[in-house]
Amino acid sequence: MFKTIIVPTDGSKFAEKAEDVAISIAKNFNGKLVVLHVIDEKLIYPFEVLEDEGKNILKNASKKAEEQGITADTVLIVGDPTHDMSKIVEKTGADLVVIGTHGKTGLEKFLMGSVAENVTKTVEVPVLLVK
Ligand SMILES: Nc1ncnc2c1ncn2[C@@H]1O[C@H](COP(=O)(O)OP(=O)(O)OP(=O)(O)O)[C@@H](O)[C@H]1O
Numbered sequence: 001m002f003k004t005i006i007v008p009t010d011g012s013k014f015a016e017k018a019e020d021v022a023i024s025i026a027k028n029f030n031g032k033l034v035v036l037h038v039i040d041e042k043l044i045y046p047f048e049v050l051e052d053e054g055k056n057i058l059k060n061a062s063k064k065a066e067e068q069g070i071t072a073d074t075v076l077i078v079g080d081p082t083h084d085m086s087k088i089v090e091k092t093g094a095d096l097v098v099i100g101t102h103g104k105t106g107l108e109k110f111l112m113g114s115v116a117e118n119v120t121k122t123v124e125v126p127v128l129l130v131k
């Protein structure tokens with residue numbers, strides 16, 4: 001049913017769980033896997049550092065996929081993770097989004113973080129929230 005599965009990841013332990021679920025779904029549906037990291041344009045931090053961090057996050061996820069026999073496409077983009085995520089997800093043509101309930105902030109007293117909430121509200125395709 002699902003042809004292109006996308007997993008946005010910030011490298012947090014929540015996102016790592018989402019990566020594992022996305023890999024397993026891609027494998028089971030024989031679908032394409034896209035791993036996406038958005039470098040937060042609002043962060044006041046040297047770009048090279050954020051870029052390296054992003055590349056590492058994507059490398060770790062695609063390595064896990066590789067171990068399961070899946071070749072993942074990786075997307076690294078600069079933007080606003082909360083506001084641009086849906087647009088980016090739609091551009092990839094994904095028909096399933098797999099995302100962690102929480103991320104780096106990880107305040108579990110809230111039902112979910114702002115990136116997860118915004119994606120759930122705004123994308124047209126099914127969203128699988130991984131907790
Ligand atoms: N910069 C990002 N790039 C790609 N995916 C992201 C990014 N930030 C978060 N995500 C995805 O969204 C999920 C939820 O993270 P989110 O950022 O919403 O929660 P949080 O960090 O706990 O809270 P908040 O960011 O609102 O302070 C993560 O597990 C990950 O799948």
Ligand SMILES: [Mg+2]
Pocket residue numbers: 010103104105113114115
């Ligand atoms: Mg966050």
